Amino acid sequence: MKEVLGYRQRFADSLSHVSPPAFRTLHPVGDGVFAWLQPGGESGVSNAGVVVDDDGLTVIDTMMVRSQWEPFGEAIAALELPVKRVVLRTRTSTTSAGPSSSATR
């Protein structure tokens, strides 16, 4: 994987005001791989992810409602890399296919 210059510092800066455990932040789980975790996990409260690739970002799933998608979108924007792909990974369920697929706005 090619290094994407600067994204780590931008990510660190975006987290400078957050204390762990880092719910609703881009939590690093690998080199250029981030999990977006929501506390609890009941219906409508799901996780997502972001992967930094050569050409930009792959976003793994989206959030359901504005109070969820706005902070996720802001954290993604803070990486200052283009979103190239959104993978709607799991949301076939009729209770979640629509809402959870409200792609980052």
Add this chain to the structure above:
Amino acid sequence: MILGSPATSDLLDQPMPMEAYKTFMPAFDEEFDELEELGTRPVSHLVDDIAQLTARVEVLPATGHTAGDLMVLVADADVLFAGDLCFFGVTPLAFQGDPAAWADTLEVLSDLADTIVPGHGPIGGADDVRDLQAYLRHCVEGSVPPGPWDTWLERDRDPINIEKAAMLRDGDDGMPPSMLRAIGLG
């Protein structure tokens, strides 16, 4: 580019059952009104087989939770985004799936990566997958004994999962009546 399974794509092309959402997830009642107004975006690229999406990202179709789940494997980081194939610390919901098939899928899932990001709950690993698999097997058997799931959220899903497994044994792939009641349709 928005990627999804054919089943997800079909659902996104249909109107959202907003009243069912509100009944099932009342905490988001007011926000659903805005969502209904904004709508959702359609899938632009269908994924119906394993695909190497980028140098880092592999997309893996799977079944069990539903007929159209997708997982994302980032092998170089040893991370699997398992989506709703994994609920950690939260009771899974199989009303549109197959608890037995789901448990079978989990048999191989934890071999894919050490770090597993579930669709719901905290990050976990192989032990969490084993607990989830054992819970689903108990649902297939018809009752859930005491176990690590005693601390999970949303245990009122047990009857839905047990009922779905029993219906499938009888050849009925319909919506469990207990789930219909949960979304205000029963």
